[in-house]
Amino acid sequence: MDDLGKNMAKEILNAKRLLCPLPVIRTQDKVKTMNAGDILEVICTDPGVMQDIPAWCRINGHKILETISTEMEYTIILQVA
Amino acid sequence: MSKQRKAVALISGGLDSLLAAKTIIDQGIYVEGINFFTGFCVEGHTHAIRKKDKATPKRNNALWSAEQLGIKLNIIDIIDEYKDVLINPKHGYGANMNPCLDCKVFMVHKAKEWIEENDFDFIITGEVIGQRPMSQRKDTMPVIAKESGADDLLLRPLCAKNLPITLPEREGWIDREKLHDFSGRTRKPQLALADEFGFEDFAQPAGGCCFLTDKSYSDKLVDLWTARGRKEYDLDDVMLLKVGRHIRPKKNFKLIVAREEGEVRFLQGYKKEFINMNCASHKGPLAMIDGEPSEEDLLLAAQLTARYGQGRDAEFVDVTIREKDGVERQVTVKPIKADQIPLQWMI
Numbered sequence: 001m002d003d004l005g006k007n008m009a010k011e012i013l014n015a016k017r018l019l020c021p022l023p024v025i026r027t028q029d030k031v032k033t034m035n036a037g038d039i040l041e042v043i044c045t046d047p048g049v050m051q052d053i054p055a056w057c058r059i060n061g062h063k064i065l066e067t068i069s070t071e072m073e074y075t076i077i078l079q080v081a
Numbered sequence: 082m083s084k085q086r087k088a089v090a091l092i093s094g095g096l097d098s099l100l101a102a103k104t105i106i107d108q109g110i111y112v113e114g115i116n117f118f119t120g121f122c123v124e125g126h127t128h129a130i131r132k133k134d135k136a137t138p139k140r141n142n143a144l145w146s147a148e149q150l151g152i153k154l155n156i157i158d159i160i161d162e163y164k165d166v167l168i169n170p171k172h173g174y175g176a177n178m179n180p181c182l183d184c185k186v187f188m189v190h191k192a193k194e195w196i197e198e199n200d201f202d203f204i205i206t207g208e209v210i211g212q213r214p215m216s217q218r219k220d221t222m223p224v225i226a227k228e229s230g231a232d233d234l235l236l237r238p239l240c241a242k243n244l245p246i247t248l249p250e251r252e253g254w255i256d257r258e259k260l261h262d263f264s265g266r267t268r269k270p271q272l273a274l275a276d277e278f279g280f281e282d283f284a285q286p287a288g289g290c291c292f293l294t295d296k297s298y299s300d301k302l303v304d305l306w307t308a309r310g311r312k313e314y315d316l317d318d319v320m321l322l323k324v325g326r327h328i329r330p331k332k333n334f335k336l337i338v339a340r341e342e343g344e345v346r347f348l349q350g351y352k353k354e355f356i357n358m359n360c361a362s363h364k365g366p367l368a369m370i371d372g373e374p375s376e377e378d379l380l381l382a383a384q385l386t387a388r389y390g391q392g393r394d395a396e397f398v399d400v401t402i403r404e405k406d407g408v409e410r411q412v413t414v415k416p417i418k419a420d421q422i423p424l425q426w427m428i
Contacts, residue, residue: 017350019320021118021141025158045350048141055144059154 010039016073020048024056031062031080038080039065049074086254087111087201088236089192092154093290094142096283097207097239100274102150104238105205108255112205114154115195116143117188119163120319121292142284149280159191160316167293168312172224177299179291181216182224189229196234203234203249210240211265219243239263239271292323301327304428308332308372317351321371324348327428328385334372335428336382338389353405358386361411362399365390380414387416 013030015023023044030040042053047069053076054064061081068075090102092114106112147154166187170180185208192204208217208225216225222244226235233248236255241247242262249255263270268285275283292298301322306312308329321337324344329335339345345367348357355369356379368386370379379402387398393416403409 021116021122021143021156022158024141024144025118025156028156052141052144055141055148056154056156059144059147059152 007035008037008039009034010041013040013042015042015044015049017045019046020052023049024052027053027078028056028060031060031078034080036080040078040080042076042078044074044076045072047074049076053078085111086203086249087113088203088205088249089113089115089155089196089199089201090152090205091188091192091207092116092143092146093207094144094146094284095207095290096268096271096275096280096285097209097212099146099149099207099280099283100271100278101205101207101238102146102152103278103280104260104274105236105255106150106152108259110249110254112150112152113201114143114147114150114152115192116154116156117159117191118156119167119184119291120160120316121163121167123290123292145284149283155195157191157195159187160319162191163187164314172221175294177294177296178302179293179299181213181294182221184291185216185225186228189225189231189235193229193231193234202254203236203247204231205236205238207239208237209263209265209271210243236260298322301428304329304335308335317354321351321369325369326389328422328426329428330381330385330426331378334370334374334378334382336385337369337371338386339366339368352403353407356402356404358383358400358402360387360390360392360398361401362397363387363390363392363395365392365398380412381417383412383414384417385422387414388419388422390416392416 013026015026023046027042034040050067057064057078063079065079066077088105088110090098090112092098102112144154166180166183170183172182175181189204196204208222210217210219210222226232236247236249237244239261240263241260243264250257305318324347325337325339327335327337339348348367348369351369355371357367357369359365359367366389370382374382383400386400392398397413398416399411399413401409401411
């Protein structure tokens with residue numbers, strides 16, 4: 001692991017039961033408290049996040065690492081720019 | 082070298098704010114978007130809840146606009162602060178419970194605070210004189226500039242030539258000649274400009290972007306306030322007013338009956354906060370009971386719940402009643418007939 005990897009923090013944001021755009025707002029507010037390179041896992045129940053959080057990331061330059069859909073939950077893992 | 086000037090654009094997700102921002106970006110100004118979430122925004126919620134909307138993309142149009150423009154978008158939660166705007170609007174309501182003029186004053190005021198905190202120079206909006214009956218009139222647009230405190234820092238690129246000169250124009254940051262003189266309710270100039278800019282697939286919501294302009298939604302909100310005896314709400318109230326059939330047989334309780342699978346799934350998230358029921362002997366919807374029902378009221382609610390299930394024509398239907406703590410019991414009721422439901426019960 002390089003130096004960046006050693007210092008990288010990983011956080012989880014529970015945005016279940018929130019409907020868009022609230023999960024986006026919570027993600028935006030959480031990312032403001034994090035550093036470049038940090039990883040954020042956002043767990044949601046509104047399928048709209050699969051469109052909105054990646055769009056928000058594209059606009060702001062953050063990188064989507066993975067999206068996971070199950071019947072009841074939608075998880076988005078992003079890296080802060 | 083001259084200073085790079087910066088503007089914040091109020092982005093609703095509609096065409097006008099998209100065009101206004103693009104007009105200013107094309108003049109070399111650095112623009113970021115700001116989008117205020119009041120809780121009543123049409124964006125998102127119902128698309129996420131209702132199955133019938135699945136054919137339409139679940140995109141957030143403000144984010145989509147920002148992406149088309151290549152600008153950052155700041156989405157700001159103003160749910161709590163907005164309550165005072167809705168409950169006590171200085172300029173009153175529009176045709177429904179929409180406090181459009183106070184709303185725009187509030188949003189521009191918030192944008193003014195934002196530019197001060199973030200060292201931006203001015204504010205742009207997609208307003209057009211005569212476009213909306215309350216907030217976009219020749220006599221009310223100066224009210225927004227004055228009461229918000231933005232004054233001549235507020236530039237409306239789509240109709241600027243019809244308005245007094247603003248600071249960005251006076252200072253030469255913006256070329257007034259390259260701004261527009263749109264007015265009235267016609268959408269032709271906007272559509273022509275969208276074509277010129279190459280924008281396609283933009284949102285044009287027929288009823289605006291706010292649930293408060295919707296009669297049915299406003300009726301439910303007024304009913305909620307009347308039943309509670311006070312004007313107050315929280316975010317769950319705002320969401321639940323968007324979902325299901327609302328039936329109030331008595332002042333002390335109402336039913337929210339899911340109309341389809343998406344609404345059932347959404348209402349299931351509230352099972353611990355409301356007494357709820359569904360048909361046990363037949364297929365049928367989930368119904369939430371909001372208020373303080375008596376035992377007799379619950380039996381009436383069960384008859385109504387049965388009415389909206391597949392057992393509506395059966396002589397008897399078993400209905401499961403679930404308390405907030407999850408304790409269940411079953412009652413057997415006669416489904417109420419359509420002609421036994423007074424019209425005034427339907428909110």
